[in-house]
Amino acid sequence: xxxxxxxxxxxxxxxxxxxxxxxxxxxxxxxxxxxxxxxxxxxxxxxxxxxxxxxx
Numbered sequence: 594x595x596x597x598x599x600x601x602x603x604x605x606x607x608x609x610x611x612x613x614x615x616x617x618x619x620x621x622x623x624x625x626x627x628x629x630x631x632x633x634x635x636x637x638x639x640x641x642x643x644x645x646x647x648x649x
Contacts, residue, residue, distance in 0.1 A: 597644075599626040599636045606631050 601614050601624050608614065613629050626636045 597640060598623065599640065600624050601626055601630060602632065604632070 601608055601611070605611075607629060611629055613627050614624055617624055626633055630636070
């Protein structure tokens, strides 16, 4: 079963300056991909495809 969580990736243009990522880090929360990420749409589509392929 694929993991439904995708961590932030360093290739994102806003990775090093992302306020959401820094806030989560300060609070000890997981560093997950969010809508601020340049690749958010691509990452969520990848997860959706993986889920769909398991249903078949």
